[in-house]
Amino acid sequence: MLKALLHIRLLQFIRIMKELGIIRIIVFFVIVLLLAVYLNNAFSQNKKLSILACYICSATIHSLRKDKKFVAAVFEHPYLVYFTEYLVYTLPLLVLIVFATNLFYLILSLAGMFLISTVNMYHRKNSTASISLFSRLAKNENFEWIAGLRSAGLFVFLLWILALSLSFISYVSLVFAWIILLIFASFYEANEPLNMLVINEYGAKKFINNKLFSHMKNYFKVIAPIIILHGILNCELWLLTICFFTVNIFCFSVIILNKYATYKPAKYSGANIVIVMFILLSNLILPLLIFTVPFAIISYKQAINNLNFYLDDFD
């Protein structure tokens, strides 16, 4: 059965590649190649980074995947399925780890990946689901946040508290801020149905600008305390902190733009997950911004063009 699932994954991967289109596939492979070179150097200099990369990779996939319920229903030990899948997905990274570090780091990476596979993140669907402090930020029209915070609010809140509490340790709260961005990115995976899109009766440009402004404002309120406290308690890292903060907010906006650049009513795009992962990575690996910045500009134009089809009567 596991073999059949991996075969399905292969077919899904091929479909995602088709959805991405030839230009994006080329860019995708160029990025992967550059990333491999960059990581090889980074791992040689700092071996601990290899473990972190492996954890981030598998944690990202694990938190973004939508089939946990299905896998749990079909397989007796779903964590084994997840672990096997992550082994396959991170194979290039694991090969890099073997070459750049040693067996000890490989074992540590695998152990961490196994632990991540056992975590059942936001798998609850009931009316008493957690409502966090941030729910106040989610007004009626912000359905992405209402839904997202209901499912992952407690998790976000815990991360937020941890990030603030550990601000005195350099970089730690930045990593938490990145994980929070990752969770918030998952709020924008599903496309709303058409009747939700047209509610405010805005034209495409007004819709996008309004959405970006209101959501970035709310996100700013969530992430700013973490960053400011980190900046104050780690004065020597002020420049890095500001850069991280700026890119973090920027990445958040690109995720929204990407959603509407490819928007189709009530549809879920597998290709978007790949793109979002690269957007998220550019918050950690700044050189990736050479792709993300032009991508943001293109996405903004694409989003307006795409939404024009649905919102043309509201201009």
Next chain:
Amino acid sequence: MISIDNIDVSYGKKKVLKNVSMKIEKGNVYGIVGLNGSGKTTLLNAIYGIKKVDAGTILQNNEKLSKQNIAYIETENFFYSYIKGKEYLNLINNKNFDADLWGKLFNIPLNELIDNYSTGMKKKLSVLFGLKMNKNIYIFDEPFNGLDIESSQILKLVIKKLKKTVIITSHIIEVLPDICDYIFYIDGGEVKRKYNISDFEKMKQQIYEAIENNVSDLISKALQ
């Protein structure tokens, strides 16, 4: 009046609607019946403007029909996960709409997550969403799918009393004669006939006979 004149619609090379023409008068209820795949939803998508027409025009009083005037209740019940019924309805600003009253009428637990709703409840919620939009033109695509007898009857009464222009599709032929002023029968992407209230019984018989003629040989072979 909405004038649909000679529209063609295709998906790739496949022509789904062929030379379709209709006149929709203000304040009337128009039914569109047809078998699965006959082009009903495509026609509604074209009217609403989310499916481009290859040829022909769709006008309201000689101007482009605007989405601003339309509430389109699609056939698919897609909702955001982890949203409650009331939160979903609160997305629309309409102070005259009493969500609790409507929720009671349709027996929908508005304070529960939509994920926990039955198919019928989801359908009723999407109908309420459309009603709250309060537009001049309502397009309902298969609104009776999944509804129980009571809810179907309530929805029929609501549509009758709406006093708005309504275009409604259903593959359940029996429900439309109760609420429609006119019914268009679509087959193979073409409007085969327009029926008045007085012809509805005849329409049912004709459609059943056509179906029987089409499949009786196949049924006999399949049962052999």
